[in-house]
Amino acid sequence: MSLLEVENLTVTLATSSGPARAVRNLSFTLDRGQSLGIVGESGCGKSMTSLALMRLLPENGVVEGRIEMDGESLMALSEEQMCGVRGNRIAMIFQEPMTSLNPLHTIGRQVTEPMILHQGLSLIEARAEAVRLLERVGIAGAARRLDAYPHQMSGGQRQRVMIAMALSCKPDVLIADEPTTALDVTIQGQILDLIADLVEETGMALILISHDLGVIAETVDRVMVMYGGAGVETGPTGAVFEHLAHPYTQGLFAAVPKLGGGRVTGGRTRLATIPGMVPELINLPAGCTFADRCPIVGDGCAGTAPPVEAIADDPDHRVACLRLDEALSGKVFAEAGS
Amino acid sequence: MMSDAAKKGWRGLLRYRNFVIGGMLTAWVIVTALLSLVWTPHSATVLAIKSRFQAPNWEHWLGTDHYGRDVLSMIMVGAQNSLVVGIVAVGIGVAIGVGFGLIASARRGWTEELIMRLSDFTFAFPAILSAIMITALLGAGAINSILAIGIFNIPTFARLTRASGNAIWSREFVLAARAAGKGRARITLEHVLPNITSVIVVQATISFAIAILAEAALSYLGLGTQPPDPSWGRMLNDAQTFMFNAPHLAIFPGAAILLSVLGLNLLGDGLRDVLDPRLTRGR
Numbered sequence: 127m128s129l130l131e132v133e134n135l136t137v138t139l140a141t142s143s144g145p146a147r148a149v150r151n152l153s154f155t156l157d158r159g160q161s162l163g164i165v166g167e168s169g170c171g172k173s174m175t176s177l178a179l180m181r182l183l184p185e186n187g188v189v190e191g192r193i194e195m196d197g198e199s200l201m202a203l204s205e206e207q208m209c210g211v212r213g214n215r216i217a218m219i220f221q222e223p224m225t226s227l228n229p230l231h232t233i234g235r236q237v238t239e240p241m242i243l244h245q246g247l248s249l250i251e252a253r254a255e256a257v258r259l260l261e262r263v264g265i266a267g268a269a270r271r272l273d274a275y276p277h278q279m280s281g282g283q284r285q286r287v288m289i290a291m292a293l294s295c296k297p298d299v300l301i302a303d304e305p306t307t308a309l310d311v312t313i314q315g316q317i318l319d320l321i322a323d324l325v326e327e328t329g330m331a332l333i334l335i336s337h338d339l340g341v342i343a344e345t346v347d348r349v350m351v352m353y354g355g356a357g358v359e360t361g362p363t364g365a366v367f368e369h370l371a372h373p374y375t376q377g378l379f380a381a382v383p384k385l386g387g388g389r390v391t392g393g394r395t396r397l398a399t400i401p402g403m404v405p406e407l408i409n410l411p412a413g414c415t416f417a418d419r420c421p422i423v424g425d426g427c428a429g430t431a432p433p434v435e436a437i438a439d440d441p442d443h444r445v446a447c448l449r450l451d452e453a454l455s456g457k458v459f460a461e462a463g464s
Numbered sequence: 465m466m467s468d469a470a471k472k473g474w475r476g477l478l479r480y481r482n483f484v485i486g487g488m489l490t491a492w493v494i495v496t497a498l499l500s501l502v503w504t505p506h507s508a509t510v511l512a513i514k515s516r517f518q519a520p521n522w523e524h525w526l527g528t529d530h531y532g533r534d535v536l537s538m539i540m541v542g543a544q545n546s547l548v549v550g551i552v553a554v555g556i557g558v559a560i561g562v563g564f565g566l567i568a569s570a571r572r573g574w575t576e577e578l579i580m581r582l583s584d585f586t587f588a589f590p591a592i593l594s595a596i597m598i599t600a601l602l603g604a605g606a607i608n609s610i611l612a613i614g615i616f617n618i619p620t621f622a623r624l625t626r627a628s629g630n631a632i633w634s635r636e637f638v639l640a641a642r643a644a645g646k647g648r649a650r651i652t653l654e655h656v657l658p659n660i661t662s663v664i665v666v667q668a669t670i671s672f673a674i675a676i677l678a679e680a681a682l683s684y685l686g687l688g689t690q691p692p693d694p695s696w697g698r699m700l701n702d703a704q705t706f707m708f709n710a711p712h713l714a715i716f717p718g719a720a721i722l723l724s725v726l727g728l729n730l731l732g733d734g735l736r737d738v739l740d741p742r743l744t745r746g747r
Contacts, residue, residue, distance in 0.1 A: 205647075209645045212643055213644035213645030217643070226639075228641070229637075239644065240644045
């Protein structure tokens with residue numbers, strides 16, 4: 127039994143123009159100490175997946191499927207029981223450290239609260255623990271900083287505070303939703319290293335959500351590429367990065383800017399793009415959602431939903447593409463791998 | 465939110481002109497009301513028919529009315545009346561209205577819908593009309609008029625609280641608090657309410673002014689404070705008969721209403737500038 131098992135997770139958002147299928151039939155498992163990266167462009171359902179796991183979807187969201195933690199269904203819990211899981215067994219770090227802390231409360235109060243709430247620590251115990259946590263996440267003069275307000279700290283420091291808050295109750299699963307997007311590059315590296323070290327130390331599982339392939343490559347064991355609300359490719363990080371099986375994954379990699387001469391062709395430097403737009407979630411095509419942007423689209427693609435199949439030499443690396451052989455054989459996007 | 469002003473201390477507050485002028489006018493009304501508890505130049509209720517209709521003079525600074533009562537003393541005692549009306553009526557509005565507003569924004573769904581449609585219903589009647597209706601049902605008198613004004617304040621605060629509360633609920637730190645396992649009640653008290661306090665304080669100041677005005681209007685119509693308790697509105701009512709013989713009877717209570725309402729409105733605007741510098745227009 128895995129720590130976290132998600133099967134056929136589907137999230138539907140009721141909107142004024144009809145139901146939007148934000149996540150479709152997503153399945154994955156996660157063990158203790160394992161880290162999963164979810165990657166994809168804006169609006170592909172990454173954040174909706176994490177909110178669905180926390181049961182924190184907006185009012186108009188409906189979840190279907192199976193989410194089990196240590197064999198216990200999270201879907202069956204009452205809102206009250208779920209409050210006992212959030213912050214305690216599953217913790218979350220958000221994208222915007224500038225706005226994720228309440229401006230009116232001190233750092234100390236915000237870090238101690240989950241421990242007092244979930245673990246019944248006294249204020250004195252919780253404050254001592256908070257100092258230890260803040261020191262661990264690299265905040266200098268932690269004891270003094272307990273009485274600081276969020277506006278007195280920098281973005282990087284606030285993200286460290288968020289991490290300290292998330293770790294305060296020693297969660298089994300940590301969900302980091304684009305934890306470094308709002309930070310500058312030098313701080314990004316430090317925060318990612320910190321998260322990776324903490325995962326190793328505590329043995330918790332990590333779900334790292336990002337649109338940044340570099341971030342994913344450095345930090346996680348397994349990758350899942352999402353497109354149009356569905357997982358199109360999943361596998362061990364090394365295998366996914368080596369094979370780049372799904373055409374969308376290839377396009378995603380081709381669009382990453384690279385330093386040096388490799389990108390300069392014919393005297394011009396241009397970023398590769400994937401033509402077309404992300405499909406409307408309200409009006410998804412019947413077959414492969416990537417079909418109308420895919421360079422190797424075939425006759426069957428638009429009509430049939432591609433089954434998820436393992437790549438021949440690696441049963442752990444699974445891809446949803448009807449024309450997998452073509453995709454694997456060549457460079458689908460002219461720029462890919464150049 | 466206070467940090468900007470707090471950094472500069474009390475000295476910094478002097479830069480906010482509305483706040484200073486409004487605060488001074490309001491303080492003046494409060495001091496007058498407090499002073500009248502222990503001292504007034506003459507009795508505000510004892511009749512002295514011999515000295516009726518006196519124009520302002522050294523004995524009676526603001527003159528005397530048709531029963532020979534000292535107008536200054538009546539205005540001073542009337543200030544008590546206006547303040548009590550304001551405090552109690554706004555108190556009712558804040559206590560009940562903010563509560564409903566917080567529930568509406570925490571529960572959403574049909575609870576919110578019900579509370580908001582009920583406030584719309586209350587708003588459909590002009591304020592003074594509903595106050596007249598309530599006093600007509602409960603009977604004229606000071607307490608009933610305060611109740612009537614207070615009841616009208618409830619939807620004002622319910623709406624304001626729900627609207628600003630919803631804005632806070634959609635903030636990221638609330639999502640973070642939910643992800644930390646806090647329930648809706650805790651989030652309401654620890655995150656939503658403290659973040660909307662400044663808005664409520666500003667509205668309370670402005671509602672206070674409206675309450676004083678409404679009480680004056682009700683008393684003018686004879687539905688509010690009953691004789692012999694002095695009230696600014698009733699003084700105006702009495703004065704209209706003698707408008708041409710003794711205009712000072714209308715001018716001074718009118719000025720008292722004007723200055724206290726103006727003071728509270730300026731204070732409300734000033735408080736908004738002080739508490740939320742982002743909303744301040746270019747000064």
